[in-house]
Amino acid sequence: MTHEFSEAIAEDREPLDNWRQYFRFSTDHKVIGVQYMVMTFIFFLIGGLLAMIIRAELLTPESNLVDRPLYNGLFTMHGTIMIFLWIIPFNAGLSNYLVPLMIGARDMAFPLLNAISFWILPPAGILLISSFLLPNGTAQAGWWSYPPVSLQFPPGQLINGEFIWIVSLILIGISSIMGAVNFVTTIFWMRSPGMTFFRMPVFVWSVFSAQLLQLINLPALTGALILLLFDLAFGTQFFKPEEGGDPIIYQHLFWFYSHPAVYIMALPAFGIIAEILPAFSRNPLFGYRSVAIASLGIAVVSIFVWVHHMFTSATPGWMRMTFMFTSMLVSIPTGVKAFAWTATIWKSKLHLETPMLFAMGAAAMFIFGGVTGVMLAATPFDIHVNNTYFVVGHFHYIVFNTITMAIFAAIYFWFPKITGRMYAEGWGKLHFWLTFIPANITFFSMHPLGLQGMLRRVSSYDPRYQGWNVIASLAAFLLGVSTLPFIANIVGSWLYGPRAVDNPWHATGLEWTTSSPPPRDNFAEIPIVTRPPYDYGDPKYSVIKNSNNGE
Amino acid sequence: MFRFLEYLLIAGYIAVLLVISHWIGQQAYSWMPLQATAEAKKVDDLFSFLVSIGAFILLGLVGMMLYSVLFFRASKEDYSEGHPSRGDVRLEILWTATPTLLVLWIAFQSFNIYQQLNILGLGQIVHLHLPLESHSVALASLGASPANAAIVSDVPKPASETIDVFAKQWEWSFRYPNNLTSNELHLKVNRNIRLNLHAQDVIHGFYVPEFRLKQDIIPKRDIDIVLTPTRTGKYKLKDSQFSGTYFALMEADVYVESVEAYNQWLTQTASEPTAIKNQAVAENIQVAKTLFKSGWYTVAPDQPAVANERKVSNDT
Numbered sequence: 107m108t109h110e111f112s113e114a115i116a117e118d119r120e121p122l123d124n125w126r127q128y129f130r131f132s133t134d135h136k137v138i139g140v141q142y143m144v145m146t147f148i149f150f151l152i153g154g155l156l157a158m159i160i161r162a163e164l165l166t167p168e169s170n171l172v173d174r175p176l177y178n179g180l181f182t183m184h185g186t187i188m189i190f191l192w193i194i195p196f197n198a199g200l201s202n203y204l205v206p207l208m209i210g211a212r213d214m215a216f217p218l219l220n221a222i223s224f225w226i227l228p229p230a231g232i233l234l235i236s237s238f239l240l241p242n243g244t245a246q247a248g249w250w251s252y253p254p255v256s257l258q259f260p261p262g263q264l265i266n267g268e269f270i271w272i273v274s275l276i277l278i279g280i281s282s283i284m285g286a287v288n289f290v291t292t293i294f295w296m297r298s299p300g301m302t303f304f305r306m307p308v309f310v311w312s313v314f315s316a317q318l319l320q321l322i323n324l325p326a327l328t329g330a331l332i333l334l335l336f337d338l339a340f341g342t343q344f345f346k347p348e349e350g351g352d353p354i355i356y357q358h359l360f361w362f363y364s365h366p367a368v369y370i371m372a373l374p375a376f377g378i379i380a381e382i383l384p385a386f387s388r389n390p391l392f393g394y395r396s397v398a399i400a401s402l403g404i405a406v407v408s409i410f411v412w413v414h415h416m417f418t419s420a421t422p423g424w425m426r427m428t429f430m431f432t433s434m435l436v437s438i439p440t441g442v443k444a445f446a447w448t449a450t451i452w453k454s455k456l457h458l459e460t461p462m463l464f465a466m467g468a469a470a471m472f473i474f475g476g477v478t479g480v481m482l483a484a485t486p487f488d489i490h491v492n493n494t495y496f497v498v499g500h501f502h503y504i505v506f507n508t509i510t511m512a513i514f515a516a517i518y519f520w521f522p523k524i525t526g527r528m529y530a531e532g533w534g535k536l537h538f539w540l541t542f543i544p545a546n547i548t549f550f551s552m553h554p555l556g557l558q559g560m561l562r563r564v565s566s567y568d569p570r571y572q573g574w575n576v577i578a579s580l581a582a583f584l585l586g587v588s589t590l591p592f593i594a595n596i597v598g599s600w601l602y603g604p605r606a607v608d609n610p611w612h613a614t615g616l617e618w619t620t621s622s623p624p625p626r627d628n629f630a631e632i633p634i635v636t637r638p639p640y641d642y643g644d645p646k647y648s649v650i651k652n653s654n655n656g657e
Numbered sequence: 658m659f660r661f662l663e664y665l666l667i668a669g670y671i672a673v674l675l676v677i678s679h680w681i682g683q684q685a686y687s688w689m690p691l692q693a694t695a696e697a698k699k700v701d702d703l704f705s706f707l708v709s710i711g712a713f714i715l716l717g718l719v720g721m722m723l724y725s726v727l728f729f730r731a732s733k734e735d736y737s738e739g740h741p742s743r744g745d746v747r748l749e750i751l752w753t754a755t756p757t758l759l760v761l762w763i764a765f766q767s768f769n770i771y772q773q774l775n776i777l778g779l780g781q782i783v784h785l786h787l788p789l790e791s792h793s794v795a796l797a798s799l800g801a802s803p804a805n806a807a808i809v810s811d812v813p814k815p816a817s818e819t820i821d822v823f824a825k826q827w828e829w830s831f832r833y834p835n836n837l838t839s840n841e842l843h844l845k846v847n848r849n850i851r852l853n854l855h856a857q858d859v860i861h862g863f864y865v866p867e868f869r870l871k872q873d874i875i876p877k878r879d880i881d882i883v884l885t886p887t888r889t890g891k892y893k894l895k896d897s898q899f900s901g902t903y904f905a906l907m908e909a910d911v912y913v914e915s916v917e918a919y920n921q922w923l924t925q926t927a928s929e930p931t932a933i934k935n936q937a938v939a940e941n942i943q944v945a946k947t948l949f950k951s952g953w954y955t956v957a958p959d960q961p962a963v964a965n966e967r968k969v970s971n972d973t
Contacts, residue, residue, distance in 0.1 A: 173945035174902045175953035243953035248899050254876065255859040255901050260954050347876040353860060354875065387729075388736060393744040396753070418862065418871045418897070420878055427768055434760035441756035442749070448721050449748070454739030455731030466726070470719050477711035480760065484707060484767040486700050486774060490689075490869045493862065493897045557688045559866025561897055564905035568893070612736045638743075648736040 131225065133217035134626060135202050138224050140524065142199020143517075146192050149231055150510075151589065153187035156180050158586050161548075161579040169566040177565040178246035179267065183234070185249030186271065189367065190278050191231050193509055197374040198223075198285050200516055201313040203524065205289065207617035207624060208307050210298025210633045215291040223284040230277035237270040245271035248563060250360060253345035253353045257338050264339055272335045279328040286320035289313060298616070300635035304395060307615055307639050311398040312377030315405035319366040319373075323409065327363035330356055354420050361412035369408040372504060373401060375512035376443055379465045382519050383447055385613040386462035387454035388648075390640040393446045403439035411436060417485050418492045426485050433483035437476065444473055460534030461611075464515030467542045468508045475503030478553070493563075496556025502549040511541065517596070522606030526622045529603060533595035540588035547581035612647045614640055674717055682709030693867035693888040693913060699770045700869040706766060710759065774870070819851040820844075824861035824874050826901055827937035827958050829894060829909035837927045840961070842894055842911045845919045849885040858956075862897030865911055873898050886913040902955035903937035935961040 127137050128144070160180050163171040172180065202220065206213055214220045237244040244267040247256035251271065259266045293314045297306070306314075334356065336342040343349035345356045384391045391397060413421055413429035447469045456462070478500040482488050491497060514537070521529050551574040560571045567575070609618040620629050637644070685708040689701050729739075820842070821832040832838045844850055854863055856874040863882070864871040867890075872882050896907035914922070937958040944950070 169905070169945075170947050172949045173947045173951055173953075174905070174940075175955050176949065176951035178902065178904075179951070179953065241953075243951055246902075246953070252860060252899070255899065258859070258901060258956050347878070387725075388731065388739040390741070390743045392742065393749045396744070396749050419873045420875045420880060423771070427771065430767060430771075431764050434764050437760050438753060438756050442753055444718060445752040446749075448718050451722060451725045451729070454725065454729050455735055455737070456725060456729050456739075457731055457733075457736075458726070466722060470722055473715050473718050477715050480763065481704070481707045481711065484703060484763060486767055486770045486869075487704050487707060489774075489871050490700055490704075490866070492871055493864075493899075554688060558690055559864070559895070561864070561895060561905075563899045566905045640743075643738045643741050645737075648738070 131221055133213070133221045135206050135214045135217065135220060136524075136624065136628075138220055139199045139201075139203025141224055142195055142202060142227075145228060145231075146196040146199060149187050149191035150196075152235065153184050153192055154586055154589065156184040156187070158583060160184060161582040163565060164567070164575050165579045167567050167569045167572055172565075174565050175243060175246055178248075178563070179238070179244040181563060182245050182248050182251075182271075183238075186234065186245075186275070187231075188505065189249065189371070190275060191227070191234070193371045193505060193513070194282065194367070195227055195278075196513055197313075197316070197371065198282070200378075200513070200520075201289060201317075201374060202285075204520065204617060205292060205310055205313055206296065207620065207628055208310050208615055209293065209296060209301050210616045210629065210635065211292065211296035212627045212629070212632075214288050215296055216288050219284055220288050223281045223288065226277055226281040226284075230274045230281070233270060233277075234274035237267045240265070240267055240270070243267050250357075250364070251334065252360075253334060253337060253351075253356050254347060256334070257346065259338070266338075268338055269335070272331050272338065276328055276331050276335075279324055279331070282320050283324055283328070286317040286324070289317040290321060293317075298632050298635060301616075302635075304398065305635055305637075305639055306398070307377075308380035308391060308394070308397055308401065309374070309377030311401045312373040312380070315401040316370045316373040319370050319405050319408065323363045323366045326359050330359035354416075357416055357419055358412070361415045365412040365415060366405075366408045368504065369404055371509050373404065375468065375509040376401065378512045378516045378519075379447060379469050380443075381613075381615065382461050382465035382515055383450050383469070384640045384642060385519075385611050386457045386459065386465075387451050388457075388642050389450050389454045390638075390642055391446065392449035393442070394638070394640060396442055397446045400439035400442040403442075404436060407432065407436050407439065414483055414488070417488045430483055430485045434480060436483075437480050440476055444469070444476065459518075459611075460529075460531060460538060461515045461519035463535065463538040463542075464511050464518065467538065468511035468515060471503055471507035471511065471546070475500055475508055478503065491556050493561055494556035495552040495560045495562055498562050499549050499552030499556060502552070507545050507549060511545075514538075514541065514592070519611070520617075521596070521599070522610045523617055523622050523624070525600050525603070526606055527599055527603035528606045528610065529599040530595050533591050537588060537592045537595065540591065541585065544581040544584040544588065548578045548585055551575070551578035551581070614642060614644075614647060670720070671717075674713055674720075678709050678712035678716065681712040682706065685709075690866045691888065691890070692869075693865070693886055693890065693892060694869065695885040695887050696774050697867065697869040699773055703767060703770050707763065710763065817848055817850070819853055821853045821855060822863060822874070823855050823857065824863070824896065824900075824907075825857035825959070826859065826956055827896070827903040827907040828935055828961055829896075829907065831909075833923060835923060835927065837923060839926065840909060840933050842909055843919055843922055844886045844911065844913050845916050846886055846889050846913050848916070849883055851881055851883045854880045854882065859900050860898045861900050861907070862895075864895050864897035865892050866895075867892045871897050889913050889915065903940065903958060906936040906940065908936075933961055 128140055132138060159172065160177070163169070163177055169177070202214065242260065242263065245251060245256070246267065251268070256268055259268055293310060333342070333344040337344050337346060337351070343351040345351045345353045347353055380391055380397060411429060411433040413425055414433040417426050451466070478496070482491070482497065482500060518529060518534055555571055555574045558571065560567055606622050608620065608622050616633055617624070619633060641647070682705045685705045686701055689704065692698050692701060818834050820834070823830045823832070828840070829842070830838055830840055831842050852863070854872060854874040856876045858876065860876070861874045862871060863874060868884055868886070870882060870884055872880060874880060890913055892911040892913070894909040894911050896904060900907060935958065938960055941955070941958055
């Protein structure tokens with residue numbers, strides 16, 4: 107890429123203390139991106155607090171902290187918040203911020219639609235959490251909300267937790283579909299001259315793949331939720347077995363979206379890892395083209411794997427065997443990625459700053475989660491551990507140890523670009539170790555529990571399971587504490603941190619060629635791209651004078 | 658020469674990994690509960706196989722990452738390029754082909770073992786005209802002409818006896834061939850038994866960890882599983898599909914016993930009906946003993962019927 111660092115547009119910098127813009131209706135993709143990220147982090151803290159209460163209840167075999175309906179509400183809301191109000195919208199926020207910068211565009215394709223997509227979320231999220239205040243509380247049927255158990259509410263109460271849950275999720279779904287239209291259009295049409303598909307950073311490829319999945323699969327969930335709402339509130343019988351409905355159809359529709367949802371969450375995380383590993387190992391991403399194509403490959407395969415969540419449901423053998431096979435195919439493109447990451451690090455020049463620690467931690471933990479994922483795809487084994495803590499452990503290795511770790515990596519990596527200030531490196535490293543070690547202890551402990559037959563969603567359990575549960579709970583509390591140094595670092599550095607240079611990591615990518623933070627229109631002049639991505643061999647990325655972070 | 662040494666080291670690393678991952682795979686048997694059915698052994702063999710392969714991949718890749726962290730560090734100011742390689746077609750083909758072959762192997766193994774389990778079988782691919790779970794029809798015809806059995810061997814095989822399993826919020830009950838209804842599941846050791854699963858209100862799941870079998874029970878659908886207990890003892894049947902407020906309390910005792918003990922129990926208990934305690938009912942009628950009480954709505958469990966009763970009617 108022939109672009110120079112932007113000394114020229116340094117005067118255009120917006121004042122760094124212009125914090126009020128983040129509370130306004132703005133159509134600037136960078137403002138919207140920050141709005142998404144900060145808001146979803148608040149939901150992450152709420153979801154995390156709910157997890158702490160769940161883990162506190164599971165310290166002892168008896169049900170003695172929260173009564174059972176409340177416990178069921180807690181895990182339902184924990185799952186819903188973490189998936190639909192933390193990871194998915196955080197990724198939308200990060201993608202919002204980065205995609206136009208990375209492809210050399212001035213904004214998203216539809217800035218107004220972009221702002222509307224965001225502003226649907228705060229009311230939807232507040233609505234969901236407000237259901238704790240209802241007389242009969244929140245939805246209590248888990249984040250899958252399988253009928254008929256999800257429909258068991260006292261007659262005559264139209265507004266109940268389940269009703270709120272469905273309405274809120276439909277709103278979030280609409281927001282996501284609008285966002286997906288925007289992302290796909292932007293990546294298709296807004297690339298700067300010379301930015302061919304095979305010059306796009308892998309992060310853009312993975313956002314593209316994830317948003318295509320949103321576009322194709324999410325309407326199935328939205329439709330199912332509307333039918334569920336009618337069953338709940340207006341007396342229809344779509345999913346009521348006693349009245350001729352079919353609850354299994356709901357499961358198919360639900361997983362038709364909610365399995366790809368895992369990849370909607372994971373693909374941007376893979377993209378983050380693919381940006382950070384090359385920058386801190388000073389290597390081009392190994393096998394760039396195959397990694398880029400693997401992103402699309404994962405998306406395509408993931409559309410055809412949903413029944414592996416239903417291996418113990420009313421599914422015939424042929425269906426179980428077919429979906430076992432397709433589920434295993436996912437490991438081929440994900441394997442390509444994992445091998446490429448390892449090869450990128452191999453024989454390189456590693457710099458282990460905080461973003462790299464989180465990215466490498468996420469990559470390593472993804473291999474663990476991927477291995478247990480292949481195990482779960484093997485139907486006969488899955489039949490034993492289905493709905494046990496083995497699945498909970500596997501899932502959290504993906505959503506926390508991989509995706510949330512990658513999100514932290516992204517926050518540290520792009521923090522100087524977004525805020526124009528540097529974070530404190532020592533605090534970042536402390537945050538990494540406080541996250542990495544307890545997260546592994548917490549979620550590893552769940553695997554032996556599941557193998558021994560401890561079911562998920564139980565509020566009391568056989569005393570023989572207590573040992574691993576105590577370990578998991580104590581480590582989980584430490585994991586909760588680990589967010590404190592992060593918050594202190596981010597808030598403190600945003601306010602008082604030293605000024606960051608435009609490209610503190612000597613990284614490739616168009617976002618590093620503009621100022622930190624970028625001006626309203628991103629680039630003084632639209633960059634013209636002539637070189638492949640991850641061009642770490644170019645001497646301009648090794649220039650020492652540019653490494654002066656802070657003053 | 659140096660190149661040769663490097664290959665030698667890599668080969669040595671792989672050999673060590675193979676030994677370690679094989680050893681871990683052998684340990685995997687001890688991570689599982691007791692094996693109380695013929696099916697459990699097969700599932701554990703598969704698990705051990707998966708753990709070996711998984712350990713090899715995990716340790717191989719994480720080992721390379723750790724080695725890199727230890728030995729490929731750059732000095733603070735050195736931002737020059739690590740290595741200029743942008744890829745290697747042969748290597749990329751290798752690491753695409755290897756997992757492909759690996760998962761084909763895993764899928765083949767899993768397929769074989771699945772066929773040996775007596776659960777919802779591949780038979781439906783042949784008999785698509787049959788309603789999903791109406792094995793009773795299929796089996797009746799199978800029983801008449803054993804020649805067909807080879808073709809669709811994976812439909813639950815004819816079992817010596819059938820026990821009806823009833824699940825409702827939050828109670829299990831079992832009806833034996835002599836129409837005895839009980840809250841305990843008694844099974845004869847080394848005899849295959851068909852369990853006909855029924856749910857009354859919401860979806861439940863039949864799961865005994867020591868049996869390695871799990872099957873959701875859907876209201877208005879009859880689903881069969883066949884299993885062969887091979888080890889006498891007392892086990893716990895658990896509800897494996899979330900079924901509402903007292904989900905965690907929905908358990909029943911399972912006894913695998915000799916034919917004599919089974920017959921004795923069947924005749925003895927049939928003559929002495931007893932009222933049974935249901936934990937969900939007991940908890941529902943009192944104020945929760947928890948620190949925080951939300952008092953949110955719950956479906957109230959029914960007072961359990963008298964157990965160990967012979968019923969002639971076919972309802973419930």
